[in-house]
Amino acid sequence: MEIKKIGIIGAGTMGHGIAMVAAKSGHEVIMRDIEQNYVDNGLQKIDKFLSKSVAREKMTEEEKKQALALIKGTTKVEDLKDCEIIIEAVVENIELKKKVFKELDEICGPDVIFASNTSTIPITEMAAATSRPDKFIGMHFFNPVPIMKLIEVIRGLGTSDETAESVVALAKQVGKIPIEAHDYPGFISNRILMPMINEAVFCLMEGVASKEDIDGVMKLGMNHPMGPLELADLIGLDTCLYIMEVLYGGFADSKYRPCPLLKKMVNAGYLGRKTGRGFFEYTR
Numbered sequence: 001m002e003i004k005k006i007g008i009i010g011a012g013t014m015g016h017g018i019a020m021v022a023a024k025s026g027h028e029v030i031m032r033d034i035e036q037n038y039v040d041n042g043l044q045k046i047d048k049f050l051s052k053s054v055a056r057e058k059m060t061e062e063e064k065k066q067a068l069a070l071i072k073g074t075t076k077v078e079d080l081k082d083c084e085i086i087i088e089a090v091v092e093n094i095e096l097k098k099k100v101f102k103e104l105d106e107i108c109g110p111d112v113i114f115a116s117n118t119s120t121i122p123i124t125e126m127a128a129a130t131s132r133p134d135k136f137i138g139m140h141f142f143n144p145v146p147i148m149k150l151i152e153v154i155r156g157l158g159t160s161d162e163t164a165e166s167v168v169a170l171a172k173q174v175g176k177i178p179i180e181a182h183d184y185p186g187f188i189s190n191r192i193l194m195p196m197i198n199e200a201v202f203c204l205m206e207g208v209a210s211k212e213d214i215d216g217v218m219k220l221g222m223n224h225p226m227g228p229l230e231l232a233d234l235i236g237l238d239t240c241l242y243i244m245e246v247l248y249g250g251f252a253d254s255k256y257r258p259c260p261l262l263k264k265m266v267n268a269g270y271l272g273r274k275t276g277r278g279f280f281e282y283t284r
């Protein structure tokens with residue numbers, strides 16, 4: 001099935017980014033958030049990003065206008081009922097996501113595909129809250145959405161081949177590279193990235209090296225653009241801890257044990273860039 005009209009739930013960091021890349025590739029988009037000011041904020045960010053692209057001669061004024069004309073903001077969930085796919089990007093909370101999908105399930109026709117942009121929540125469990133597990137899939141975009149090429153496409157236990165094919169085709173249409181994974185904790189990205197960050201925190205806690213040297217080894221020796229501790233500060237230490245807990249609980253395997261220093265930093269409120277202090281200090 002070719003997808004032309006896309007519904008987005010949530011106009012935050014990820015939602016407005018997804019809306020923008022979808023509209024830039026010629027898709028009609030309806031973006032929903034709970035309050036008008038959140039919707040307006042998302043629309044303004046899209047306008048600002050596209051204006052910068054015009055200033056840098058990456059697109060014309062006409063192309064910007066065309067993309068903006070394809071995006072409509074709303075606070076009414078019913079406005080999404082005619083979409084062929086709904087991509088959910090609300091905050092990372094399983095109960096909230098299940099509630100959102102249950103509501104959509106009642107409003108949308110049986111052929112509408114539901115996709116979640118979750119980083120960690122099991123796709124199969126959210127799908128089970130709907131009457132369409134065959135039409136339910138994970139579509140994990142990366143931040144910042146307009147820049148990052150990857151979409152991790154995650155099949156739940158009941159996801160049909162047809163749904164996966166439609167979503168892989170859509171990912172390519174919006175200019176991204178899809179990589180498919182099955183639904184296990186952390187999928188591919190966070191299952192590999194987070195234990196690496198966690199291990200870097202263990203190295204720091206055990207005094208293997210200084211924070212600068214731990215990051216330096218990974219940058220200079222492995223060609224990583226950022227060191228793991230610097231990256232943890234960017235992601236947010238609370239988010240890193242949360243994902244480690246999902247891996248630890250999901251696999252019931254001690255190899256995913258969150259580092260006590262990571263827990264201590266989160267308890268202290270040192271969450272990284274967003275609080276001005278994590279492993280490194282940031283002037284706000």
Ligand SMILES: NC(=O)c1ccc[n+]([C@@H]2O[C@H](COP(=O)([O-])OP(=O)(O)OC[C@H]3O[C@@H](n4cnc5c(N)ncnc54)[C@H](O)[C@@H]3O)[C@@H](O)[C@H]2O)c1
Nearest residue numbers: 010011012013014015032033034089090091092118119143
């Ligand atoms: N930020 C990242 O780096 C990143 C990367 C990949 C995936 N994700 C995932 O994307 C999702 C969204 O993250 P974000 O960073 O964009 O969050 P965010 O807090 O920036 O935005 C979430 C938005 O959802 C809205 N919302 C809450 N309940 C809603 C509802 N019932 N209907 C419509 N909108 C509702 C909020 O008002 C908010 O505007 C999460 O599942 C997160 O794990 C985030």
